[in-house]
Amino acid sequence: MQDVFSKNLSDIISEFEAGKYEQALQALKKLNENSYLLEEKMEIAHIFTALGLVDDAKQILNNISGQANHIDILRLKAEISYKEGDFDTALEIMHRVIDEQANAEDYSFISQIYYDDGLPEVSYRYINKAIEESKNNAYYFYQRGVYAYEFGKIEEAIESFKRAIEIDGNELIYLLALGEAFYSIGQFEDALYYFDQVLKADSENESALYLKGMLLLHLEEVSEGIELLKKASELQSENIEILVSLSDAYEMENNLVESLKILERIQEIDEYYLPALKRLANIYLYQEEWDKAKEIIERASAVDPEDVSVQQMSNLINEKA
Template structure:
């Protein structure tokens, strides 16, 4: 068992004060070990203290500029603050340093997706899905990127895969409804919006879509 295991166990068990105390003592004992700063950064990220998390991850990078997990942590901390350009840089650095995992590709893809750079998001989200085919959120976000780049047939296929994995995924039904509207299949779109609302009655976008279709059908009568 490594020295950091107890602190990580405290954090995973929700004992955040104990974890913070343990990590602080570890940093005091070994101030030049980047691992301790990374673990404290992870704790702060878990506590939504993003600005302080950045400071700890940055200190880890100062001590070891090849610390891929520190760059990954910085990417997450900046992402949560909607600073997508900085987030991208650190996720890309994490990849270059060998952290070629599904989560890294996924988060980098999300940065581009949220920054409305849909074509740039696609290859990263596709790679994330290839590495972790069972992750519903990765599949769904990949479907969104496909839809945003007007690859509607492929997007539909992905949204249906999402529903096979999670039958009550209201957003997948909603987006299938949007795709159906683009394809001018009004009846199918209405069916999908209704299915989204059955699962999540407060789904505002599905409700708006349904209302627009019903108004359109009334006007055409």
């Protein structure tokens, strides 16, 4: 019977690693935890934690605390604290782990905690330790690239992303990160190459569609850029960043009708999103729709009374009154 259960768990792990989180979650919920070996219970708890189901993970933790290896329990506790946003506790626990029995994965994890806690310089130190322990782990080089990028060390980030791709050229986040790094320093042909590589593998990759669309706008290929941003917005219909960029792109084409439609859609998602309010007010002012402009400007003023451009628009409306 245990072989059957182990097979089930292996299938769940495969789904989880493939990003099929909903399927993995549904399968996990059907499991009878008591039917599994201790090591398998730990794996189930790790997956629950990664999916944000910390209460389920804590329940397993409570059940196995007296049975599992001390270090493994500490690692799981650190993961749960990290997922709950309690970085101080997660760091405290991980330093205990590192003092007792550190491995490359521990260094990688603590580097991520420090990064998310706003300390990329410390992150950088620990990810280098992880790489020293495991020189052929693509993800560690990717992490180092992310930290270097945050530091503004773009060339170093590029080298790290390239190394990650040399080790694992099929992982799209590495290709995307390298493309974005090239984009940031104006190497647009290189950036387009890597965005296209991602889209060849996954034509509906929202991030690649968005970044390539923005790059094409920068290169004044506005129509092509709009098409990509439209596709990205269809895939992520409530992503305000994409919608604002699409609205701006329509303005670049002097297509205020479509720009207005997008801004109104943003209002349905978040009626107090200031950048969209300001753009919407400007269009209404341009179209001399004073009442609509006044309503939007008043809403923008409520969000940020100190915003200079909002104050200027408010003064203009008052002159028209």
